[in-house]
Amino acid sequence: MIALDQITQDIIERLRGAGADKAYCTAATSVTREFNVDGGQFSLMRTLFDNSLSLTGIVGGKKGSVGINKFDDAAVSQAVADCMASANSAEADAAWDLAPEGGTRTFTQGVLEADEDRLFDRTAELMEQISKRFPKILVEQMIVSHVRSHSVYRNTNGAFYTKDAGYYNVDLMFSGHDGEAASSFFGTGAITDSLDHPFMELGSIERDLADVEKQIYTKSVGEKFTGVLLLPPGCLGSFLGDIADNFASDGPVLEGTSIWRDRLGEQVADRRITISFAPGAKEIVCGQSYTGEGFLAEDFDFIREGKLESFLVSLYVSNKTGVPRAKNSGGSMIMRPGDRSLQEIIASIDKGILVGRFSGGQPGTNGDFSGVAKNSFLIENGKITDAVSETMISGNLADMLQNVVAISRETVADGYTVLPWAAFGGITVSGK
Amino acid sequence: MSIKKRRKAPEMKEGRKNTMLDDILTRRKKDFAPGVHTELRAQVNKTRGVSFLSGSLTTNVRSEVSGVSARVYKNGVYGFSSAAEYDADAVAAVLAAATENALFMDKRAGRGTPALLPVDAGQTVREITDSDPVQKDYIDFAGALDAYMEKNCPGLSGRGVSIRADSMEKLLCVSQGHDAHVILPRCYVYLRMTADTSGGNPVELFVPVGGHGTFDTVFSDPALLYPKVDELYEKLMQKREGVYPQAGEKTCILSGELTGMLAHEAVGHTVEADLVLGGSVAAHSLGKTVASPLVTMVDYAHTCLGAPAPLPIYVDDEGTPAKDVVLIQDGVLTGYMNSRQTAQHFDMEPCGNARAYLFSDEPLIRMRNTAIVPGTSKLEDMIASVEDGYYFIDTNNGQADTTGEFMFGVCMGYEIKNGKLGRALLDTTISGVAFEMLKTVDMVGDTISWSSSGFCGKKQPMPVGLGGPAIRCKITVGGR
Numbered sequence: 001m002i003a004l005d006q007i008t009q010d011i012i013e014r015l016r017g018a019g020a021d022k023a024y025c026t027a028a029t030s031v032t033r034e035f036n037v038d039g040g041q042f043s044l045m046r047t048l049f050d051n052s053l054s055l056t057g058i059v060g061g062k063k064g065s066v067g068i069n070k071f072d073d074a075a076v077s078q079a080v081a082d083c084m085a086s087a088n089s090a091e092a093d094a095a096w097d098l099a100p101e102g103g104t105r106t107f108t109q110g111v112l113e114a115d116e117d118r119l120f121d122r123t124a125e126l127m128e129q130i131s132k133r134f135p136k137i138l139v140e141q142m143i144v145s146h147v148r149s150h151s152v153y154r155n156t157n158g159a160f161y162t163k164d165a166g167y168y169n170v171d172l173m174f175s176g177h178d179g180e181a182a183s184s185f186f187g188t189g190a191i192t193d194s195l196d197h198p199f200m201e202l203g204s205i206e207r208d209l210a211d212v213e214k215q216i217y218t219k220s221v222g223e224k225f226t227g228v229l230l231l232p233p234g235c236l237g238s239f240l241g242d243i244a245d246n247f248a249s250d251g252p253v254l255e256g257t258s259i260w261r262d263r264l265g266e267q268v269a270d271r272r273i274t275i276s277f278a279p280g281a282k283e284i285v286c287g288q289s290y291t292g293e294g295f296l297a298e299d300f301d302f303i304r305e306g307k308l309e310s311f312l313v314s315l316y317v318s319n320k321t322g323v324p325r326a327k328n329s330g331g332s333m334i335m336r337p338g339d340r341s342l343q344e345i346i347a348s349i350d351k352g353i354l355v356g357r358f359s360g361g362q363p364g365t366n367g368d369f370s371g372v373a374k375n376s377f378l379i380e381n382g383k384i385t386d387a388v389s390e391t392m393i394s395g396n397l398a399d400m401l402q403n404v405v406a407i408s409r410e411t412v413a414d415g416y417t418v419l420p421w422a423a424f425g426g427i428t429v430s431g432k
Numbered sequence: 433m434s435i436k437k438r439r440k441a442p443e444m445k446e447g448r449k450n451t452m453l454d455d456i457l458t459r460r461k462k463d464f465a466p467g468v469h470t471e472l473r474a475q476v477n478k479t480r481g482v483s484f485l486s487g488s489l490t491t492n493v494r495s496e497v498s499g500v501s502a503r504v505y506k507n508g509v510y511g512f513s514s515a516a517e518y519d520a521d522a523v524a525a526v527l528a529a530a531t532e533n534a535l536f537m538d539k540r541a542g543r544g545t546p547a548l549l550p551v552d553a554g555q556t557v558r559e560i561t562d563s564d565p566v567q568k569d570y571i572d573f574a575g576a577l578d579a580y581m582e583k584n585c586p587g588l589s590g591r592g593v594s595i596r597a598d599s600m601e602k603l604l605c606v607s608q609g610h611d612a613h614v615i616l617p618r619c620y621v622y623l624r625m626t627a628d629t630s631g632g633n634p635v636e637l638f639v640p641v642g643g644h645g646t647f648d649t650v651f652s653d654p655a656l657l658y659p660k661v662d663e664l665y666e667k668l669m670q671k672r673e674g675v676y677p678q679a680g681e682k683t684c685i686l687s688g689e690l691t692g693m694l695a696h697e698a699v700g701h702t703v704e705a706d707l708v709l710g711g712s713v714a715a716h717s718l719g720k721t722v723a724s725p726l727v728t729m730v731d732y733a734h735t736c737l738g739a740p741a742p743l744p745i746y747v748d749d750e751g752t753p754a755k756d757v758v759l760i761q762d763g764v765l766t767g768y769m770n771s772r773q774t775a776q777h778f779d780m781e782p783c784g785n786a787r788a789y790l791f792s793d794e795p796l797i798r799m800r801n802t803a804i805v806p807g808t809s810k811l812e813d814m815i816a817s818v819e820d821g822y823y824f825i826d827t828n829n830g831q832a833d834t835t836g837e838f839m840f841g842v843c844m845g846y847e848i849k850n851g852k853l854g855r856a857l858l859d860t861t862i863s864g865v866a867f868e869m870l871k872t873v874d875m876v877g878d879t880i881s882w883s884s885s886g887f888c889g890k891k892q893p894m895p896v897g898l899g900g901p902a903i904r905c906k907i908t909v910g911g912r
Contacts, residue, residue, distance in 0.1 A: 038706055038709065038710070039706065039709035039710050041541070041543065042509060042537060042540070042541035043509060043510060044509065044510040044511070044512060044537070044794060045509075045510075045511050045512070045533040045534075045536055045537045046511075046512040046513065046514075046533065046794065047512070047513045047514075047529050047530075047533060048513070048514045048792050049513075049514065049515045049516065049525075050499070050514070050515075050516050050792055051516040063489075063492060064492050064493075064567065065492060065493040065494075066493065066494050066495065067493065067494075067495035067496070067497075068495065068496050068497070069496075069497045069498065069499065069516045070498070070516065070517075082494050082567070085566060085567060085568075086492050086493070086494060086567040087492075089492075089566070089567050089568035089571050090489055090492050090571060091489050091571075091575070093488060093489065095488075120540060124540075124541075138710065138711040139710075140707065140710025140711060140834070141706075141710065141891070143891070173710070175710070175711050175834060177711050180716045182711055182713065182834070182835055183835075184833045184834070184835055184837065185710075185711075185833060185834045185835075224679070250490075251485065254485055254486065254488065254490070255485060255486045255589070255590035255626070256486075256589065256590070257589055257590050257626055257634050316490075320488065359831045359833070359839045360831075360839060360841070360861065361828055361829030361830075361831075361839075361840075361841030361861070362828070362829060362841075364633075364634070364635070364636070364859055365626060365633075365634035365635075365636060366633045366634055368633075368859070370860070370861050370910045371831075371839050371841075371861055371910075372831075372837065372839040372861075372863050374833065374837075389837065390837065390863065390864075390865065390908070392679075392861065392863065392908075392910050394910065430679060432681065432908055
């Protein structure tokens with residue numbers, strides 16, 4: 001195994017020697033084993049051996065970064081020189097900084113050794129189950145892999161972190177077909193540290209396949225209406241991600257364009273909403289262990305009982321703006337479940353839409369969004385009725401959080417996130 | 433839209449001259465396993481990035497990723513392997529691993545399909561000047577634009593200037609086909625501005641400027657881009673006073689940028705042969721009328737209408753020499769974009785669409801420079817012909833389905849009332865089903881606009897060019 005601890009130590013010393021007063025670097029090796037299915041048939045097996053090396057030097061508040069995938073002396077020397085040349089060309093900004101103290105830590109996560117034969121068998125099993133149970137589903141592409149990585153992080157404040165991680169990943173894209181009639185495509189997947197369970201049981205794969213098979217024939221929603229938007233966990237995650245990006249991430253906080261800029265500690269959502277970023281949660285597979293700035297990753301609440309508890313900003317933006325930094329870099333989102341069953345929630349909706357996938361652009365800075373409801377069903381008089389097509393939905397992300405109708409007690413854990421179903425009122429739905 | 437190549441400016445610092453990949457692959461052809469088809473590729477991807485966010489330099493990074501990969505075909509399935517090193521041992525290792533993977537797949541899931549049909553054999557070498565300016569050049573250039581924006585654009589609540597230069601150099605050896613050594617560099621400056629409406633709502637506009645080539649060949653003096661800043665600011669000031677369009681189906685003029693997005697997202701993806709096999713709408717549409725007779729659409733390889741295409745491709749990563757693919761001819765769907773494997777399946781000619789992004793990526797079917805071909809109408813006549821509709825100019829995103837259903841975000845446009853442009857529009861969306869909407873096209877402009885600043889996302893990202901003329905059509909407007 002390549003001695004990454006020595007390489008990183010050498011790089012930190014070289015950066016210091018070249019004038020950096022602060023520096024950090026990460027060196028990693030990885031092996032990926034992957035099976036691909038295309039058009040419903042096995043198509044490809046890949047084995048990838050890769051390296052990565054990223055280094056950052058800060059000299060007098062001026063910062064430069066370089067990324068390469070080589071560890072040989074010539075490549076490292078060039079990278080150090082480029083890094084310092086970039087830093088020396090930058091403008092000084094005292095906000096660039098590192099975690100004040102480090103220490104030595106070792107992390108081991110997931111399943112390090114791949115069982116390639118069993119991985120193939122689980123993949124073949126999923127293909128067979130789809131064929132038997134969901135005969136109208138055509139798998140456009142499935143990618144199943146095991147990724148193992150070994151990484152070392154060091155900085156000039158004494159942080160020395162070593163991490164070994166391995167996980168299995170399954171991603172599939174598919175659509176429903178009946179002759180020339182077809183549904184929209186849909187993507188689902190999960191990350192796991194075990195092959196003990198069939199892939200069909202992971203995340204929401206089984207439910208998603210069943211739903212898409214019902215979306216081959218669609219109807220128009222007819223007249224424009226304002227109703228309830230019911231989001232399954234996958235689509236809810238996309239909306240919550242947009243909320244985090246739009247109102248709480250580095251860019252809008254630094255520029256001051258976030259509409260939550262001055263609302264830390266205030267009520268920004270219904271009291272039933274609690275959202276955390278929790279890489280340490282037991283349902284999360286191979287969550288973040290440390291940040292690039294050298295902080296150990298800690299779980300934190302983004303919104304707790306409707307109150308904005310933390311922005312999702314880096315140390316740099318924290319130093320620039322005065323808002324506290326986030327305790328990890330995001331991801332591993334967990335939303336607290338509600339107290340009603342999904343069936344009860346559906347039964348309570350007079351008119352609404354269940355949206356499996358939202359095809360829209362980045363919402364406006366103010367949170368306005370509009371786009372096409374894909375893989376969606378109409379909800380009428382407490383029941384899911386027709387699948388719909390060519391249907392637009394529009395609303396505002398910040399308003400949505402204030403207009404919560406219900407949150408389900410069921411959740412889906414796919415290794416990346418743990419999320420319930422959630423229903424929001426006041427959404428405009430319009431057909432062609 | 434792309435800035436023409438200019439002479440290198442004297443004030444530019446001398447950067448590194450890129451070291452080209454040494455050919456240690458050709459001599460390894462003797463090691464290719466018998467009875468299989470092998471591709472061996474070494475590749476370097478370079479990225480240089482600088483971003484100013486409201487005056488702060490938030491990104492200052494250079495990256496370089498390189499290595500070697502092998503792909504082996506046997507009986508309808510592939511094995512692939514890659515390594516980050518590029519030496520004799522790494523080449524031998526990826527050849528062995530890819531061959532082993534192909535044999536594993538053949539044993540467990542082989543399809544028994546025949547060997548790949550041959551393509552034209554030969555050698556393609558396209559070495560262009562690939563200089564590597566120092567980071568200070570990027571920082572100074574972006575900083576000058578940021579300073580100009582700060583000084584000359586009052587009332588902004590946010591501003592951004594970014595430069596991204598990327599290039600991919602590939603050295604390819606194949607069992608049969610074209611061996612190649614090619615480089616594809618491009619560089620873009622991205623300008624972004626945010627301002628508040630009178631109601632306090634932020635509105636944003638964004639424009640990429642640049643094209644094929646390295647930073648020092650595409651750009652020389654930031655002052656040459658000041659008119660672009662002024663133009664963007666003027667549009668933003670109009671937009672902050674803008675109105676939402678009315679929802680519903682309207683007769684509209686789409687700019688060339690939007691037509692290009694339509695060509696790429698809503699039609700192009702559905703006629704990629706792997707997505708056809710995955711069940712796209714085009715599986716049932718070959719030979720059928722899918723658009724107005726005014727519509728012809730082509731995926732250009734390297735030359736379009738007598739000029740270089742925005743991102744010219746001369747050979748793909750399977751060793752197939754690149755040719756144009758006519759996808760729609762006078763409204764009839766006439767072809768798919770193929771790899772060698774899918775071309776054999778569909779009994780079509782492979783035209784060089786199999787492209788890989790990184791050394792560690794296998795070739796996938798990708799678009800190159802996909803465009804609707806210009807017609808004969810003048811833009812002013814097209815606008816004058818609309819009684820009550822919209823002129824949609826810029827888009828900030830686009831998504832489409834394998835059914836051809838699409839949605840584009842429109843971030844700049846104007847009302848058209850009685851043949852004249854009216855008020856500016858706030859952000860909206862337009863949507864439709866491509867093969868239905870294209871049948872409503874009744875005017876096609878005479879000038880093509882290209883863009884090539886983004887990445888197409890599939891399993892891998894990929895730089896692509898997309899283009900088209902303005903078109904008049906009926907389209908569903910999202911309104912608010």
